[in-house]
Amino acid sequence: MLTEKDKRSFQDYLTQKGLKLSGPRMKILEVVLQGTKHLTANEIYGNVQKRYAGIGYATIYRTLRLLCEAGLCMELKCEDGVCRYEHAGDDAHHDHLICTKCGRYVEVVDPEIERLQERLFKVNGFFPQRHRLELYGICRKCKG
Template sequence: MAFEEEKKFFESYIREKNLKWSEQRMQILEIFLRNKKHLTADELYRMVKEKFPSVGYSTIYRTLKLLCDCGICSELRLDDGTIRFEHLYRHKHHDHLICLKCGRMVEVVDPEIEKLQERLAKKEGFILERHILLMYGLCPKCQSK
């Protein structure tokens, strides 16, 4: 099947933490990765439920937490209060362009912006650890509608 590398990575993380392998965890990881989009916990739950009707809501949350802990994914808290989970494994840091109409999300990076942020932080004496930049607007398709 697909995503062998990510699965291996997750399995070693689990082992390292003295946790146990489970069919559910692997299924959730696979279905999560199979989706390009940024999913909510509930969306992921529904997708997993299709292939694995007995799965519980808590298992989704628990697994997402593990996936975040080990760096495979991360939470993205949007302006409207929804939380979406994005792929992080072998995805470098990026910011987001988000369409206010259709919700499409584009991942972008601008090294200059990153540098300027560091400069700005230094000016105030802060040592930066991370940042979140969410840019909201209209995507090309939604502009013409």
């Protein structure tokens, strides 16, 4: 799942910003894009360690920020106070359905809801930037 396109995309972003593509950055990009979605920085640190020992915490955080800025990742500020990261891929915006028992994240979109949100912005005289919708419940598996 680590395409040449992604690599180039990261490379381009760095160059454009006058930054450099280092070994650690490349390794982190690889592990993040090949791993599961919705991992914490700590979990990503663990995954990176497994394959490439020696990369520090700070570099994980720094690189995750770069990946977000480059549009390759998205940061979710979760209710437990910890950030989770999902690789953005080419998929459009989506919201999340979150199981409060097992912590599973399901991605959902409802175009109708999106439309009504735009209306709420307009009605209240706000220029829309972004939104966050999280639905908390218990998934079928946990409900038993």
